[in-house]
Amino acid sequence: MTDPTPFSLHVPPHLDGLRLDQALAELLGITRSQVKQRIADLALDGRPAKPSQRVHAGARIAGTLLPEAPPDLTPEPVPFTVLYEDPHCLVIDKPQGLVVHPGAGNPTGTLVHGLLHYSHELATRASSDDLDDEERLRIGIVHRLDKDTSGVLVVAKDPATHHFLATQFKEKETKKLYLAVLKGTPPAREGEIEGHLARDPVHRKKFTLLSRPDRGKYSHTRYRLLAAFGTHSFVALYPTTGRTHQLRVHTAALGCPILGDPLYARPDPRFPDATLMLHAYLLTIRIPGRGLLTFRAPLPHRFKTVLRSLARASDGDPR
Numbered sequence: 001m002t003d004p005t006p007f008s009l010h011v012p013p014h015l016d017g018l019r020l021d022q023a024l025a026e027l028l029g030i031t032r033s034q035v036k037q038r039i040a041d042l043a044l045d046g047r048p049a050k051p052s053q054r055v056h057a058g059a060r061i062a063g064t065l066l067p068e069a070p071p072d073l074t075p076e077p078v079p080f081t082v083l084y085e086d087p088h089c090l091v092i093d094k095p096q097g098l099v100v101h102p103g104a105g106n107p108t109g110t111l112v113h114g115l116l117h118y119s120h121e122l123a124t125r126a127s128s129d130d131l132d133d134e135e136r137l138r139i140g141i142v143h144r145l146d147k148d149t150s151g152v153l154v155v156a157k158d159p160a161t162h163h164f165l166a167t168q169f170k171e172k173e174t175k176k177l178y179l180a181v182l183k184g185t186p187p188a189r190e191g192e193i194e195g196h197l198a199r200d201p202v203h204r205k206k207f208t209l210l211s212r213p214d215r216g217k218y219s220h221t222r223y224r225l226l227a228a229f230g231t232h233s234f235v236a237l238y239p240t241t242g243r244t245h246q247l248r249v250h251t252a253a254l255g256c257p258i259l260g261d262p263l264y265a266r267p268d269p270r271f272p273d274a275t276l277m278l279h280a281y282l283l284t285i286r287i288p289g290r291g292l293l294t295f296r297a298p299l300p301h302r303f304k305t306v307l308r309s310l311a312r313a314s315d316g317d318p319r
Contacts, residue, residue: 004040005065012202013057020044021051024061029204031105038066070133072107075123078114083295088161088288089154090119093297096150096275101138111153115140121157142166143242148260151178151280151297161288168285169242175284178237178247179226179299181277181306183265184256185233186225193250194220197243206263207245209253219243221250229310231270232259247278259306271306279303 007028015023020042021035030038035051042049042063055061080098084091092111099106102113116123116139125131126139140155142165156162168174193209198216200206210216222238233256237247248264251257257265260274268274284294 004067006063007065008060008062011055011057011059011061014202015055016057018055019051020049020053020055020061023055024051024063027061027204028065034068034105038068040064040066073102073113073116073126073136074108075117076109076113077117078109078111080111080114081297082118083152083297084293086287086290088158089156089165091152091154091283091295094145094150094153094280096148096300096302099147100144100153101141103137112137112139112141115155119155119157122155125158143169145280146245146248146276146278148262148276149178149278149280150300152283152295153280154283154285154295164288165285172240173286175282175294176239176242176280177282178239179279179281179303180235180237180247180251181259181303181310182233182235182251182254182256183259183268184231185228186223186235186254186256189225190223191254192220192222193253194218195253197246197249203263207243207249209249217241217243219246219250221247223251223254227307227311229314232310234307234310248276271309274306275302277303277306 009027011023015026021032024035024039025032040063044053044055044061045059078098080095081093082090083093094111099110100112102110116126122140126136140157142154142156142162145151145153154165156165195209195211196213196216197207197219198210200208218241220240224236225233226236227234239246248258248261252264259265259268259271259277261276279300280297282294282296284292287293
């Protein structure tokens, strides 16, 4: 558990007029319930303040962010499909909406809770005194997918396997293929997007693509157009780096954000109820004792529904 952290922030213009708790949630990247539970000594322009007060652009918000209480790691039955399993690891098809590990606003019901319920090996490791709190919260997790991204994810059952698999991601030795439905059509049938990704200075939950090499982390993605439907397209994405929100930011930078993306795309009038149309379809990786293997997560129902609708309305041919 970390120490309490004092903060002093100025309200940017786009948050003018919001409630204080809403502004803080945006600025600190936490939920409003977390604001209520974890903020102490709250002040607005030097005076004690209530979360319900309205803020204005340029106002100074000060207070103390209290550390989170350790999440409860009681094993829970969490739905996911196992694509492969051996004594060292398992590969799953993570459903959309499932958070990978506990964190702010998600203390229970995560994939980690489900893995502890499913795997005796991981549950035994999690109870060991050799792990610190951070290691325990991410037990078995080699890489992650955003909450609303579905698809292939590999999990290690022991430390040696974790190191073996994680090294392949670090050294860019894995092959990853994602499928996505975009709003609009990319400028070419094949292409690349690259640049440095950094957290947006105004919208703290978002990332932005920069051309400056002195800021952010380098990111690179290749893409291939699979089908064009006029207003939308179906693409394959091949990330060679693994940055947070990488594919979502890269496609938005092309002018073709991912359909259903709540951060980087506007609501789509044709598919107003669409959720994030991004799926980790394929992963090729070396497995201890088995060599190089390729795993695929079947195309989810939400993709089939949208693609059938697009195909009926155009000459596109989704493959």
